[in-house]
Amino acid sequence: MKKNIRYKIQKNYFNFKFLKSTTIGSFPQTKKIRKIRLDYKKNLIDKNYYENLIKKEIKYIVKKQIDYKIDVLCHGEPERNDMVEYFAELLVEF
Structure with a gap:
């Protein structure tokens, strides 16, 4: 019942x-992001400066998706480096 209402x-x-798109x-x-x-x-x-620059990149990509009339938006993951590097850095923590 609750599912139907939601x-x-x-x-x-x-x-x-x-x-949906x-x-x-x-x-x-x-x-720019790599730099x-x-x-x-x-x-x-x-x-703080890094995070503000990344937030600007996120706003840019979200705006582009809105302009393209995408229904379900994503933030684009600008703060994440290359996938292999990302996971390799996490492995060091274990």
């Missing part, structure tokens, strides 16, 4: 089509 509310609120996976790591990440790793910029 479904109706979400359907009316979001006004989704029957088939979305993106799959992360977005390309641009030269931001490298500068942070080299301690050329502090964490």
Whole structure:
């Protein structure tokens, strides 16, 4: 019963089509994003500045998805480096 109520509310609120559009996976790591990440790793910029730059990149990619009329948005994962590097760095912690 609760599921049906939630479904109706979400359907009316979001006004989704029957088939929703979305993106799959992360977005390309641009030269700008790679430079931001490298500068942070080299301690050329502090964490707060790094996070603000990444948030600007997230806002940009979300706006692009809105412009393209994508139904289900994602943030694009600009803060994540290459997938292999990302998992390799996590392995060191174990």
